[in-house]
Amino acid sequence: MQLPTQLLLRKTNSHKGSYGHILILAGSARFSGASLLCAQAAMRSGAGLVTLGIPKSINLAIIKNKTKEIMTLPLPETKAGTLSLKAFTKINLFFKKIDVLIIGPGLDQEKSTNALIRKIIKKNTLPLVLDADALGALNHHLDLLKKQSKIILTPHEKEFSRLFNVSLELVKKNRKFIAKKYAKYYNNTIILKGCATIVTNGAGQLYINKTGNPGMATAGSGDVLSGIIGAFLAQGLDTFKAAKFATYIHGLAGDIGAKDKTQLGLIASDIIERIPDAIKKSSFRH
Numbered sequence: 001m002q003l004p005t006q007l008l009l010r011k012t013n014s015h016k017g018s019y020g021h022i023l024i025l026a027g028s029a030r031f032s033g034a035s036l037l038c039a040q041a042a043m044r045s046g047a048g049l050v051t052l053g054i055p056k057s058i059n060l061a062i063i064k065n066k067t068k069e070i071m072t073l074p075l076p077e078t079k080a081g082t083l084s085l086k087a088f089t090k091i092n093l094f095f096k097k098i099d100v101l102i103i104g105p106g107l108d109q110e111k112s113t114n115a116l117i118r119k120i121i122k123k124n125t126l127p128l129v130l131d132a133d134a135l136g137a138l139n140h141h142l143d144l145l146k147k148q149s150k151i152i153l154t155p156h157e158k159e160f161s162r163l164f165n166v167s168l169e170l171v172k173k174n175r176k177f178i179a180k181k182y183a184k185y186y187n188n189t190i191i192l193k194g195c196a197t198i199v200t201n202g203a204g205q206l207y208i209n210k211t212g213n214p215g216m217a218t219a220g221s222g223d224v225l226s227g228i229i230g231a232f233l234a235q236g237l238d239t240f241k242a243a244k245f246a247t248y249i250h251g252l253a254g255d256i257g258a259k260d261k262t263q264l265g266l267i268a269s270d271i272i273e274r275i276p277d278a279i280k281k282s283s284f285r286h
Helices: 032-044 056-065 085-097 111-123 142-147 157-164 168-173 175-186 221-234 239-265 268-273 275-281
Strands: 021-025 049-055 071-075 100-103 128-130 151-153 189-192 198-200 206-208
Touching: 021 032, 021 085, 021 221, 032 049, 032 056, 032 221, 032 268, 032 275, 049 056, 049 085, 056 071, 071 085, 085 111, 100 111, 100 221, 111 142, 128 221, 142 175, 151 239, 157 168, 157 175, 157 189, 168 175, 175 189, 175 198, 175 206, 189 239, 198 239, 206 239, 221 239, 221 268, 239 268, 239 275, 268 275
Parallel strands: 021 049, 021 100, 049 071, 100 128, 128 151, 151 189
Antiparallel strands: 189 198, 198 206
């Protein structure tokens, strides 16, 4: 598959602002690494600017370990070290600086954090990627999805089952049908992750991915995918194309990484390192 010219050719007089500013609301005292993986993947996938919105107590640790190009936005937190509802005011002021929003990697499931996620979704008008713990915050609040169409949901089968209150067995047996049904009903783009990941949207567009391997069933792989999606959105792709091409590149990077690291030894950071190789391989028709 060849990537769109929109991603491959850059104008001579462009600048970092030309390729979008992403805010990633992620991380917690328990899961700080998820935010870094997502942000690093976004940078490697062409985003112009990436800011990590994280609990203030982990800011120093993130600064010590992050890629130098990534910025941070320390935010109010709960006693458990997760983002607090009190962070909304600061996040809301930051909206005017960004083009894309990613919510979820490593956020954890505190009550105040879930309330913050729902309030942001209700307020948001930007292209939005919802992953991991952000999906959990939508349980019993699916009406929020109907208010806007520029949302990409990235559940694996168990998350899909919990989110839409559908039996896991039904999801496994009818992946394509069930993904199309709920994407159309809520008019969002859904990436149903797994073997032969399905990408579909409210208009009925459908893509079944053929890249990727079992070695990618490892901690942080989904965070990497969210970062790639966000970067492609920031560079101007619509939600379906961003989801489709990001899924393809994510899997291809995993395939390239597995040739060197083996499927057994593959970790999420290896996938990030291979994103440029995957992009290079998808730059021209063979």
